[in-house]
Amino acid sequence: MDILFISDQRASHISDADALNLKDNGFLWLDATLAEVTADVPAWRAAVERITGTELHDLHVSDAINIRHPSYFDSTRDYEMVVFRKLALAQEADAEAVRHAEPGAEARRKIPPALTRLATQPVTFLVMDRALVTVHGEPGRTIAQARKRLLDYEFKAGASHASRPPASPRELMLRLLNAMVDQYLELRQPLTTQIDRWQRALLNPRRPFNDWTALLDARIELRKLDLLCEEQHDALQELRDHFVDTWHASENGHAKDVLLVRINDVMEHVARVLNHARRLEASIESAVQIHFSAMAHRTSEIMRTLTVLTALFMPLTLITGIFGMNFIEMPLLKHHDGFWIIMGMMAATVAVALLIFRRKRFLEDRNADS
Structure with missing residues (x-):
């Protein structure tokens, strides 16, 4: 001490x-x-x-x-x-x-x-x-x-x-x-x-x-x-x-x-x-x-992207499903330009869907944010 x-x-x-x-x-x-x-x-x-x-x-x-x-x-x-x-x-x-x-x-x-x-x-x-x-x-x-x-x-x-x-x-x-x-x-x-x-x-x-x-x-x-x-x-x-x-x-x-x-x-x-x-x-x-x-925000963004992709491909799947039926007589099936007509319809469907999603703000508008 x-x-x-x-x-x-x-x-x-x-x-x-x-x-x-x-x-x-x-x-x-x-x-x-x-x-x-x-x-x-x-x-x-x-x-x-x-x-x-x-x-x-x-x-x-x-x-x-x-x-x-x-x-x-x-x-x-x-x-x-x-x-x-x-x-x-x-x-x-x-x-x-x-x-x-x-x-x-x-x-x-x-x-x-x-x-x-x-x-x-x-x-x-x-x-x-x-x-x-x-x-x-x-x-x-x-x-x-x-x-x-x-x-x-x-x-x-x-x-x-x-x-x-x-x-x-x-x-x-x-x-x-x-x-x-x-x-x-x-x-x-x-x-x-x-x-x-x-x-x-x-x-x-x-x-x-x-x-x-x-x-x-x-x-x-x-x-x-x-x-x-x-x-x-x-x-x-x-x-x-x-x-x-x-x-x-x-x-x-x-x-x-x-x-x-x-x-x-x-x-x-x-x-x-x-x-x-x-x-x-x-x-x-x-x-x-x-x-x-x-x-949670990232998960929400991922789910929104997947939902949009699913919504875009649903009408395309419907179209391909219809023309994949085993009927003998179908419109445009034997038409010379039938393939390109169907592809145009599918492209138009996607364009219309994208326009609707953009107007309803389902897609993020990065240009507007910037």
Whole structure:
């Protein structure tokens, strides 16, 4: 477990003993991976309680090591708990898929690369007065980058507000949440490109669309993203309500405003991801409906052409049938020009039928459309 001490001027690694004897103004960040925690849960819990002086509830400890836990918020008198599902890295997503996949699932599911990046894992935040405890999967790129920025920070007088270290455990948690949500926003372009590619394939009249399994899997993944964003938004809304309800009038009003702005910003980013997922899902459904409408239109055109051809050949068949009867005496049968007269009658019949069909708009008038 990594322990960082964060003040307004510096951030540094410290040991357990230094954390217990710390007197400076600032707060602690206790960061651990799921592998470290699950290796010895009682030891990790005892270390957190010894350093922070806060007793953790049994159910919250169980939630912190639950890899399938949804986004969630809960609070006690001593601390607040936020579980937030972030995007997993490629290697984590592959390991998670192999670990939980059903037999033969690889052959059935054909999710495109843009959608395989929707694999998620939970990150647990335990927010106390002077400490933030995080539990996450390996390797935790977002948290690693945040830790590196804090350790590389050098205090400069007059530096911008955005570059300074966080002033409280709550602010640090919100910065991490904002970075995690931004990863979802980065998926919008590849997802939109993939959906556009499918839309063009669905409406291509020269090549039949056969990738229905991938399209169905994509719709399932977008539904999961929709539900995931709803859970995230609900958890953040409960966090915001708890924050507003428990803030005392005697506390720093500016700090309250900063935290409210950060919470609202994270919630707005989650709402944008949610709206984009719903638009993509609606785009898939619209493309499928247009595809089947185009297929029905093509079938209708084919049937109309076949019907016209049948209607044109019916009188010709009637004429050939009459003159194919086995009567000895028939008009024009022995006439010198009988064959050409019958052929002329048949041609005239076809011409009259075509004229009638054109006037009744049974045939498409391409010249008129152009």
